[in-house]
Amino acid sequence: MFALSCSRLLLQAFPKQPVTPRVTGQCIRSMKTSQQDSHKKDDMPIKMENPYKQPPKTCILCNITVDFKNVQLLSQFISPHTGRVYGRHITGLCGRKQKEVSKAIKKARSMGFMSVTLKNPQFMKDPDICGIKHLE
Numbered sequence: 001m002f003a004l005s006c007s008r009l010l011l012q013a014f015p016k017q018p019v020t021p022r023v024t025g026q027c028i029r030s031m032k033t034s035q036q037d038s039h040k041k042d043d044m045p046i047k048m049e050n051p052y053k054q055p056p057k058t059c060i061l062c063n064i065t066v067d068f069k070n071v072q073l074l075s076q077f078i079s080p081h082t083g084r085v086y087g088r089h090i091t092g093l094c095g096r097k098q099k100e101v102s103k104a105i106k107k108a109r110s111m112g113f114m115s116v117t118l119k120n121p122q123f124m125k126d127p128d129i130c131g132i133k134h135l136e
């Protein structure tokens, strides 16, 4: 009941009349010119580099050419326990380089540069570029 009366009061106070702004063309033009005048040359935005731009994502092999004769590099992507090639989720390489590495390993194995079933013991103590923490 109270709400109803309130709305009635409001209606009485502000009768429905479409508010039509009487702005002539001249008036708009004058407003625009006044705004343009307020902008001085010193106040214009300065062109600058995007400060939030992130550096391009690169993997560890992005700038290195993978060669099938570089057995030491290739053996770093092979598990010392199983002798198999690490997956992309472990190596952290981009898709292109992961494919290149796996192809190079395949080629090196077929050519006889690398053993197929195990990691070369010569490279067992190489730095771990894949960042794997083996249980000891």
Ligand SMILES: [Zn+2]
Pocket (backbone or CB within 6 Å): 058, 059, 060, 061, 062, 093, 094, 095, 097
């Ligand atoms: Zn890459």
